[in-house]
Amino acid sequence: MDFCALQIQEMASFLRNCWPCPLADSIDYVFRWKLGDKLALQLYQAFLREPAERNLYADRYHIFFPWMIEVIDDKKNRGRNEWVAVLVKLIELDLNKLLPNFMRGKLHSEIGNLFNYACKNRNFDVAEKVWDYCKITGLSHRFSVNSLFLFTLYHWMNGRKMKAKTIASVLQSRIRFLRDVSNNKFSEDKVMEEMKEWKNIRDRFLEINRSYKDIMENPQTKERTRKVCNRVLNEFVNDFIDNKNRK
Known part of the structure; x- marks a missing residue:
């Protein structure tokens, strides 16, 4: 039998006379014995109506798992x-x-x-x-090529070249995997799209680099700063592509 959140709340109000946090403990029980997300969600909706109980949950983060599931799904x-x-x-x-x-x-x-x-x-x-x-x-391996490239570029621009090269090695592995999959003709549309983006990466560099366009296009930015940014970016691209070609 299914109960709505209001019915559960009414039952909990009676139980609270002799049991300080019936809703929180009920959610704990449901998760412990894997009685289902639906029941846990019903209990949680009732729990949200009870500020007195919310103050008692302390570090029992599992109380919020039903809401987290809703957000993720x-x-x-x-x-x-x-x-x-x-x-x-x-x-x-x-x-x-x-x-x-x-x-x-x-x-x-x-x-x-x-x-x-x-x-x-x-x-x-x-x-x-x-x-x-x-x-x-x-x-x-679940990261996209463009995201790995931007993350590598971020560390390189901030002077963390060793970490940038570590991330770049993951990016290179990802590219090689996509290339192998493409050559074996077992690739899906998503893989083909990612490979196409990588092959055009030199032409699209200014677009990919839009994270830094505020610096480059700001009229108050000194010309010397623009030159330094351009030099660092070009150094990164050349080093990365040369390293990729040596693999």
Whole structure:
């Protein structure tokens, strides 16, 4: 029998006379015994109506898993602050070994989208967290070529050339994989599209480099600064492409 959130809330109000947090403990029980996301979501909706119980959950982050599942599963949320915050929190929980397998699966399904979004929107603090997490979990193959290129460029521009070259090696592996898949004619449309983007990367460099156009186009930017930026960018491109050709 299904209960609505209001019915669950009414039952909880009676139980609270002798049991301080029936909703929080019920959600805990549902997750512990894997009784289903639907029931957990119903309990959570009732839980949201009870501020007294919300103050008692302490560090029991699993109380918020149903809401996190809703945020992740709704594709309309991609790119929203809540979506980013949820995935970053799940990374933190997983690194501290506090994430159950089913939530880890949710995280891994979106990890590539999170990295690509962060790089595209110059949120490199988030991109850094995703990169560090994926070094441990081996999920960097889910990053797009353009995102890896922008992330490499970001570190190179900020003087971290050794780290930039480490990231570039992952990018080169990704490119070689895409090329091999393309040559074997087993590639899907997405792979072909990524390969096409990489083959045109020299021509599209100014477009890819739009992350730094504010510096270059700002009338208050000194000419010397523009020259330095151009020199650093050209140095990066030449070094990266020469290194790729030596592979």
